[in-house]
Amino acid sequence: xxxxxxxxxxxxxxxxxxxxxxxxxxxxxxxxxxxxxxxxxxxxxxxxxxxxxxxxxxxxxxxxxxxxxxxxxxxxxxxxxxxxxxxxxxxxxxxxxxxxxxxxxxxxxxxxxxxxxxxxxxxxxxxxxxxxxxxxxxxxxxxxxxxxxxxxxxxxxxxxxxx
Amino acid sequence: xxxxxxxxxxxxxxxxxxxxxxxxxxxxxxxxxxxxxxxxxxxxxxxxxxxxxxxxxxxxxxxxxxxxxxxxxxxxxxxxxxxxxxxxxxxxxxxxxxxxxxxxxxxxxxxxxxxxxxxxxxxxxxxxxxxxxxxxxxxxxxxxxxxxxxxxxxxxxxxxxxxxxxxxxxxxxxxxxxxxxxxxxxxxxxxxxxxxxxxxxxxxxxxxxxxxxxxxxxxxxxxxxxxxxxxxxxxxxxxxxxxxxxxxxxxxxxxxxxxxxxxxxxxxxxxxxxxxx
Numbered sequence: 001x002x003x004x005x006x007x008x009x010x011x012x013x014x015x016x017x018x019x020x021x022x023x024x025x026x027x028x029x030x031x032x033x034x035x036x037x038x039x040x041x042x043x044x045x046x047x048x049x050x051x052x053x054x055x056x057x058x059x060x061x062x063x064x065x066x067x068x069x070x071x072x073x074x075x076x077x078x079x080x081x082x083x084x085x086x087x088x089x090x091x092x093x094x095x096x097x098x099x100x101x102x103x104x105x106x107x108x109x110x111x112x113x114x115x116x117x118x119x120x121x122x123x124x125x126x127x128x129x130x131x132x133x134x135x136x137x138x139x140x141x142x143x144x145x146x147x148x149x150x151x152x153x154x155x156x157x158x159x160x161x162x163x
Numbered sequence: 164x165x166x167x168x169x170x171x172x173x174x175x176x177x178x179x180x181x182x183x184x185x186x187x188x189x190x191x192x193x194x195x196x197x198x199x200x201x202x203x204x205x206x207x208x209x210x211x212x213x214x215x216x217x218x219x220x221x222x223x224x225x226x227x228x229x230x231x232x233x234x235x236x237x238x239x240x241x242x243x244x245x246x247x248x249x250x251x252x253x254x255x256x257x258x259x260x261x262x263x264x265x266x267x268x269x270x271x272x273x274x275x276x277x278x279x280x281x282x283x284x285x286x287x288x289x290x291x292x293x294x295x296x297x298x299x300x301x302x303x304x305x306x307x308x309x310x311x312x313x314x315x316x317x318x319x320x321x322x323x324x325x326x327x328x329x330x331x332x333x334x335x336x337x338x339x340x341x342x343x344x345x346x347x348x349x350x351x352x353x354x355x356x357x358x359x360x361x362x363x364x365x366x367x368x369x370x371x372x373x374x375x376x377x378x379x380x381x382x383x384x385x386x387x388x389x390x391x392x393x394x395x396x397x398x399x400x401x402x403x404x405x406x407x408x409x410x411x412x413x414x415x416x417x418x419x420x421x422x423x424x425x426x427x428x429x430x431x432x433x434x435x436x437x438x439x440x
Contacts, residue, residue, distance in 0.1 A: 020218040021209070023288045046172040054179055061187075062204055063211045064287045066296050066325060067333055076180040080173055110184075111291060118191050120293035121337035121359045121367075131292065159207035 006153035007048060010036045010146060014103065015056045019063055029129050030138035031104070033060065033066035037075050038082050038100050042155065049079045070114050077110065078103040078145075093144055100140035108132040201327045208286075208330040212300055215286040231271070247316040248431070252280060258398070279357075281307055281432040286330075295335040295424060297321070301432065302329045310394050312433040317401030317422040319343070319388065320430055333430075336369060336420045344392040345371065345401055348385040352378040356386065356401055360417050368402035368405055378415070380404060386418050396433060 015030035022029040033056040041049035053144070057072025081103040091099060112127065190200065223234075287298035301307050303326055311332050313320040321335035334341060342357035354374040361367050374380060384404045390397030402420035 016214055018290055019287065020214050023290045032277055050172065050176050050179065054183070056185070059207070062207050064298060065289045065291055066294065066334070067187045067191040068200065069183035069190065071290065073180050073183035073187060076176050080176045080180070083173065083176075083221070112293070114187060114191065115291055115293035118294050120291075121339050121361065123295055123361065127293075150369070158247065 003044060003150060003153040004048070006150060007036070007040050007044065007052065010039075010149065011052050011056050014061055023064055028134045028138075030135060030142045031075075032139075032142060033057065034075050034078055034104060034107075035044065035139050036099075036146050037079050037143035038079070038103065038143045039150055041079050041082050042086060042096060042143070042152035043147045046079065046083045048055040049083070050076060053079050067118070069116070070111065074107040074110050078107040081106050097140040097144060101136045104136035104139045105132060108136070114134055191391075201432050205327045205329055207391045208287075208300075208327070211298065212286050213286075246314065248270075248429075250280040251316045252431075255280070279434050281305055281434055283313075283331075283430050283432050285430060286425045295321075295337045296324075297335065297427060297430075298318055299323075299331050299333060299430065299432070300329070302331050304328045305377050307331050308434070312395045312397055312399070314431050314433060315422055315427065315429075317382045318402065318420065318423065319395060320422050320427065322394055323432065331432075335424050337367065338356055338423070341369070342392070343357050343395055343401065344389045346389040347374070347378070347380055347404075348387050350384075352380065353389050353391070354378075354415065356418060358414070360414070362406055362417065366405070366419065368419045369402070370414040371404070371416040371418050372414040380407065380416055382407060384416075 011033065019031045022032065033053070035058070037049045037053040040052055052074030054072050057070075057075045058068065059070045061068045082099055085099045085102070086096075110126075111149040112122075112124070112132075115122075168430060235257040240307050246406040281301055283299035283301040285297050286300045289296035297313075297320075299307075299313075307323060307326060308327050309323050311323045319336060321333045321338070321341065323331045324334040326331040336343075336356075337359065339359045340357075342355060344353070345356045346353045352374050354371050356369050356371055359367055360370050371380075371386065386401040386404065388395040388397060388399040390403060400416045400421055402422075404416045405419040406416050409415060
């Protein structure tokens with residue numbers, strides 16, 4: 001139960017951070033909601049990751065964007081890609097970061113495509129180099145502490161005292 | 164079949180992914196929002212206002228703790244901004260009165276030059292860095308409606324694209340689908356502002372086109388609204404010409420908007436008196 005409470009708290013904080021601080025920062029910033037969803041996919045299970053991505057993504061779009069569902073779709077795609085890569089293994093930190101980075105970069109073109117259809121104009125290569133890749137790196141880095149936090153929440157109290 | 168069923172989280176995720184994409188496609192663009200969408204967004208608006216205020220409080224606290232001189236500077240800037248807005252308001256009111264007198268004199272009964280300003284606070288910015296949208300804390304209850312012009316003392320910001328009872332969303336000048344009827348302030352040549360163009364140095368500007376063939380346009384010319392589109396009142400500042408197109412013929416010039424679209428906190432929504440419901 002505690003792990004799910006931790007996940008919900010982390011999800012709410014991540015959504016708030018994305019809406020307030022990172023929305024002001026422009027493209028080169030981590031997506032905290034995605035980090036929490038990916039971390040829950042690694043540390044808990046894929047179902048909780050799907051629910052986090054779906055609910056958080058819809059809330060972010062409802063609050064800040066002129067469309068509904070795109071953020072959720074990208075988070076879901078990232079979660080699925082990560083799930084395919086890790087399956088039931090709990091990878092080491094570097095591999096975890098790398099997997100998270102890859103899953104973020106794979107999902108980003110959907111945002112770019114929808115933004116283009118909505119009228120955004122950008123230089124694709126420059127955007128990939130300056131925004132998508134750094135954002136993937138930062139999101140991947142943010143996944144690591146959240147995984148640690150959820151792993152900690154998974155351990156029951158008696159074992160924690162023993163440790 | 165059993166192998167497929169074993170992967171059911173993936174199938175569920177794929178189905179939700181497709182549903183979300185369809186939802187995004189059906190809700191994107193400029194359109195009147197559905198009742199359900201409006202209800203959801205109206206319910207979410209107090210949360211967003213609270214988050215926006217919480218962010219301001221935390222920012223203010225950090226500034227006070229780590230950089231008191233920054234606070235004084237910000238205070239000075241805000242005072243300056245307030246004075247500028249008051250001056251702009253006085254100017255617009257004066258122009259509206261003058262227009263009213265002239266209209267009466269010329270018997271232009273169908274003209275409606277009176278304007279009123281709704282002050283709004285920016286409570287949210289789109290998380291998508293490629294689509295520039297702002298969320299304001301006023302809606303139909305405050306007298307705002309769709310397509311109303313949004314300005315600051317620095318000039319035009321954009322127009323209201325979606326609206327609910329207590330909130331509205333603004334698409335700014337930096338969106339490719341924005342179209343505004345404009346004119347060159349110096350020569351009074353009329354044209355159209357719209358569509359984005361990136362200069363080789365990476366500067367983004369809006370395209371100016373449909374100017375008369377003999378138009379005398381120069382770099383540095385000020386571009387203002389012409390009022391012909393019936394959304395933006397005449398004479399609002401858009402920006403300055405920063406480049407001319409002498410080769411392709413696809414457009415006439417590139418305009419760099421004057422308003423700082425990245426650092427907006429308070430804006431004015433222009434509502435025609437009696438026109439809003």
